[in-house]
Amino acid sequence: MPLLEVENLRKQFGGLMAVDDVSFRVHRDQIKALIGPNGAGKTTLFNALTGVDKPTSGKVLFDGADITGKRAHEVAEIGIARTFQNTQIFANMNVLENVMVGRHCQTKSGIFSCMLGLPSVRREDLESEERAYSLLTLVGLEKKAKSSSDDLPVGERHLLEIARALATEPKLILLDEPAAGLNNEETSRLSDTIYRIRGNGVTVLLVEHDMGLVMEISDEVVVLNFGKKIAEGPPLLIQQDEQVIQAYLGQEIEHA
Amino acid sequence: MTSGRRGRLNKQWLWVGLYALTMAIIPNVLANNYYMKMLIVLAINTIIVIGLNLLMGYAGQVSLGHAAFYGIGAYSSAIMTTKYGMSAWLGIVAAILVGGLVAYLIAIPALRLKGHYLAMATLGFAEIVHILFIELREITGGTDGLYGVPAPSIAGFAFDTPQRLYVLVWMVLVICLVMALNIAKSRVGRALRAVHGSEIAAASMGVDTAKYKIQVFVLSGILACVGGSLYASMAGYVSSESFTLTVSITLVTMAVCGGMGNVWGAVIGASTLTIMQEYLKSYNDYNLVIFGAILILAMVFMPQGIYGAFSDLAKKLKHRLQAIPETAGEQHAAS
Ligand SMILES: Nc1ncnc2c1ncn2[C@@H]1O[C@H](COP(=O)(O)OP(=O)(O)OP(=O)(O)O)[C@@H](O)[C@H]1O
Ligand SMILES: [Mg+2]
Numbered sequence: 264m265p266l267l268e269v270e271n272l273r274k275q276f277g278g279l280m281a282v283d284d285v286s287f288r289v290h291r292d293q294i295k296a297l298i299g300p301n302g303a304g305k306t307t308l309f310n311a312l313t314g315v316d317k318p319t320s321g322k323v324l325f326d327g328a329d330i331t332g333k334r335a336h337e338v339a340e341i342g343i344a345r346t347f348q349n350t351q352i353f354a355n356m357n358v359l360e361n362v363m364v365g366r367h368c369q370t371k372s373g374i375f376s377c378m379l380g381l382p383s384v385r386r387e388d389l390e391s392e393e394r395a396y397s398l399l400t401l402v403g404l405e406k407k408a409k410s411s412s413d414d415l416p417v418g419e420r421h422l423l424e425i426a427r428a429l430a431t432e433p434k435l436i437l438l439d440e441p442a443a444g445l446n447n448e449e450t451s452r453l454s455d456t457i458y459r460i461r462g463n464g465v466t467v468l469l470v471e472h473d474m475g476l477v478m479e480i481s482d483e484v485v486v487l488n489f490g491k492k493i494a495e496g497p498p499l500l501i502q503q504d505e506q507v508i509q510a511y512l513g514q515e516i517e518h519a
Numbered sequence: 520m521t522s523g524r525r526g527r528l529n530k531q532w533l534w535v536g537l538y539a540l541t542m543a544i545i546p547n548v549l550a551n552n553y554y555m556k557m558l559i560v561l562a563i564n565t566i567i568v569i570g571l572n573l574l575m576g577y578a579g580q581v582s583l584g585h586a587a588f589y590g591i592g593a594y595s596s597a598i599m600t601t602k603y604g605m606s607a608w609l610g611i612v613a614a615i616l617v618g619g620l621v622a623y624l625i626a627i628p629a630l631r632l633k634g635h636y637l638a639m640a641t642l643g644f645a646e647i648v649h650i651l652f653i654e655l656r657e658i659t660g661g662t663d664g665l666y667g668v669p670a671p672s673i674a675g676f677a678f679d680t681p682q683r684l685y686v687l688v689w690m691v692l693v694i695c696l697v698m699a700l701n702i703a704k705s706r707v708g709r710a711l712r713a714v715h716g717s718e719i720a721a722a723s724m725g726v727d728t729a730k731y732k733i734q735v736f737v738l739s740g741i742l743a744c745v746g747g748s749l750y751a752s753m754a755g756y757v758s759s760e761s762f763t764l765t766v767s768i769t770l771v772t773m774a775v776c777g778g779m780g781n782v783w784g785a786v787i788g789a790s791t792l793t794i795m796q797e798y799l800k801s802y803n804d805y806n807l808v809i810f811g812a813i814l815i816l817a818m819v820f821m822p823q824g825i826y827g828a829f830s831d832l833a834k835k836l837k838h839r840l841q842a843i844p845e846t847a848g849e850q851h852a853a854s
Contacts, residue, residue, distance in 0.1 A: 340725050353716030367724050368724070374707050377708070431724060
C-alpha cells in the first residue's frame, strides 16, 4: 500500500483551477519531487494535502485512511509534517523553542498540569529539549539554538523549518523549496540531510526549483503545469519528456 | 546544556521569592489604610494583567473588554453574598464559574475573528455587559450598585480590614504568578506563542489553535473575575462605574507598558501604572485620555515595554563587559 495517495484532487480559487484533477502516489521511503513552473499549483497542492486549505474535490489517502478535509493539526498528528515556501518561523521564540513547538504532537501535558508545574511536565520538557537539540544538530543549526530565530537568514530559516517539522516525528515530510536562499555548498549539505531524513524512515515529498538537486536526489518526479499533472516518472525520463521541456521552455533543466 | 537550563529556572524562582517577600514587607512600612487600599488595588491589577498578558502578549489575541470580566467577578460575588447569603468564599467560587462560563461562550465566536475585529468584538461585549450592570436593577442594584459585600473569613478570622485582606490578596497574587510562569515556560506556553507567531505553522505542528485560544481567553477571564471578586470584598460595594471602557483600556495599557510576552512585564506594568494612576487621581476625569496617550506612546517608542527595554539594556551591558579582554576568560560554561 502506498503511503500517500492523491486521487483526482482539485482546488479552485474563483475562476482559477489552481490544482486540476491531480493524482499520484508516494511510496514508503521514497524521495519524490513535485516540480513545475511558477504558479503551477505546487504550494496549493501542499496546502490541500495538509489541511491548510480544503480541497474543492478529490481524495487524499494516507496509510490507507481517508484524510481529505482534515484540519491542519489533525494532519500533523496523523504523521504528515511540512515546511513553508514563505517561511513561517515563530519570530517570538528562539531557534530551539521553535523546534520544541514541533514536539507538540509527541507530548500531552494540558494547561492544568502545566499550570501546576507537575514533574511529568518537566520530564516531557527535558525530553523535548533534547530531541529538538539533536534535530538542530541534524540540520546544522545547533550552534544557533539559543539565538533569536528572527535573526536567521532565509536559508537557515528553511533548515529550521525542516528541524521543526521533523520534531513532530512524521512518516511523511513535505518540503516546499527548501533550497531557496542556500548557496551551492549549503545545497549539497541539504541533499545529505534529506538522504539522512529518508534513512531515518521518513518519506520525503519535495517541491524544488533547483533542478540539480531534484534530479540528483529524487527517486521519482511529478510535473505540474497550470494545475495539471503533465508527467510522472524517474528523473532521467522526466528530463527527456517533450511536454516537460515544453513547459519549461526557456528554463534549463538538464544540468543535473 | 540541560544544566544551564535548570540554572535559569532556579534563578526565576529566586525572583519570585524576592518579589513575594518585597510585597509582604511593603505593608509593614506603610501602616496606613489609604496606602493599604492602593496596594490591594495594585495586587488585583497585577493578577488581572498577568492574565491579559498571557492572552495578548503570549497568544497574540487582543481584548479591549476585560473590564467586563472584572465586573462579572465583582457582581457575581456581591450578588451571591448579599442576595443569596452565601459566604464570601462561595462568592469567589461563583465568580470563577460564572466568569469562566461567560468567557467560554464569548470565546467560541469571538476568537474566530482576528486583530481589529477581535478588539471590536470584545469592546462591544464589554459595553453590553456594562449596560446590563446598570439595567438589570433587580439583581445588580442599577446605578446604586450593591452594598454590604462581606469579607471572607476562615475559622473565625475575617479578612475584614485592608491589612488583613491584603494577606489574602497577596497569597492569590503569588499563586497566580507562579501558575502563569509555569504555563509560560511549558508546552502550552510555547503553543500559545506559536499561535501568535504564525497560526498556520502552529496548526501544522499539531497545535489545535482554536482550543488554545479559547483556553487562554477563559483563563484570562477567570483571573479578571478573581480580581473583581477580591475588589468587591475590599470595597464592600460594587457599582457599574468601576467597570467601564476606561478600565479596559487601562488594563491593556498596563500590559503593553510593562512588556508583552513576559509574565514579569505584567507585574512591572501593573505596579508602575497603578502607582501613577494614584498620583494622577485629581485628573481622574481625563483617565481615558491619559492612558490612551500612554498606550500609543508605549506602542510607538517602547513596543517591548519596560521589561523589554531593561532586558535589552542588560544584554548590551553584558556584551560590553564581555568584550573587555580581562574578563573574556570568565565566559566559561555559562552557555
Ligand atoms: N489563496 C489564493 N487565492 C487565489 N489564488 C491563489 C491563491 N493561492 C494561489 N493562488 C493562485 O494559484 C496558482 C498556483 O499557485 P501556487 O502558489 O500553488 O504555485 P506554485 O506552483 O507553488 O508556484 P511557485 O513555484 O511560484 O511557488 C497561482 O496562479 C496563484 O496565483
Ligand atoms: Mg509555491
